[in-house]
Amino acid sequence: MSIVERRRREKEALSSRILTTAWQIVKEEGWQSLSIRKIADAVEYSVPVIYDYFENKEAILLEFGKQGFELVIKKLKAARNTSADPAEQLKAIANAYWNFAFKNKEYYQLMWGLSIPCCEMDKCIPERSVFKDLIMEPMTAIIEKGKNKNVQACIKYHTFWSILHGLISIKMVAPPGDTEELNKLVLDDAIAGFIKNLSS
Amino acid sequence: MSIVERRRREKEALSSRILTTAWQIVKEEGWQSLSIRKIADAVEYSVPVIYDYFENKEAILLEFGKQGFELVIKKLKAARNTSADPAEQLKAIANAYWNFAFKNKEYYQLMWGLSIPCCEMDKCIPERSVFKDLIMEPMTAIIEKGKNKNVQACIKYHTFWSILHGLISIKMVAPPGDTEELNKLVLDDAIAGFIKNLSS
């Protein structure tokens, strides 16, 4: 029964070769330029073979979406664990997210771009609540320690994401006029202001 | 010499008919579904005729981009003029931008989506500085009146846009779970917090 095992391994090997090849194309030419035909060409198989391994193009994109979410959640968790102070945690999370976005533009574009409908993207997120928990925990801690405990955490949660996502998505397509230092300054200032408002 | 004039009018008529038809398709089926062939079909001309009026598809999209920027700038100016108080002006501008985005999803998607490269989009903006001036004026006024005059306005400008754009772009693709009232609450809270930080 080892033959069937070998075949399974071969299938998996090609499956991951398709993914790595696709990723290479994306890295070199961008998402827009990724096509089934190009992948098939690169892995030296005919086009329909790709469909034996992935239902369609979107399935391939979703696979990368999963990878992206896994990576960013790992980064955010690591960032949180660098400190026990909630405010520092929040800052670290924001920084980690920022770094993830710019070090992995391809992932970020896929995850937040228009490439995939949002509802489809939900399939990528391991647990829907992981994101929220990661941010809500330090946030509520800050509110608790602050002067005004009536702050509505769920509203602030949205605000936090808005600042982060908004700034990144603007800077992602911005002309190279703005230096990276300035952008980081803007982020720090925005997050600092946000935290200040949380505990006042 | 009136014949040439009539012909010029006819050309312009078809040109704008192409645009209105395209817009109708976008409204009904979304940007993704807009194609030269569909436009040609709808205006009852063959495909290459479209290319006599627009250099390519992007030229058509840019035309809508222009329209979008003109409209939003008009709305923002009107919003500013509703009050003489800088803080109220800023709030009004944020609200106007929010309303523009949700009442004109098609424009917003085109202007900030990945449909058009950002550098190309610059061609759409009548004056590059209009946006910045509109927001910087009330912002610097608030800073001047506040306690800490050392706030760097240009950094805050980026923050303002981040909050606004970030929140909208998140809500634009969000599942219908969040009510419109909640979203507006989040916006108001975020802008209020921003203004508070400006003058402290």
Added chain:
DNA sequence: ATAAATTACCTAACGGTGTTAGCAAAAGTA
């Protein structure tokens, strides 16, 4: 070992996209 069934893989196509070459007919000009 031979026959049957399964699997792997291919060519070729369908219907779609943006874009363009080249030609025929109509309209305007001399």
Added chain:
DNA sequence: TACTTTTGCTAACACCGTTAGGTAATTTAT
């Protein structure tokens, strides 16, 4: 009327995602 310009068309090119259908190789069953 003859010439020139404009107008609009058909047909094609090179792509895209996707699939139908067939062939050859491999595995399984007899």
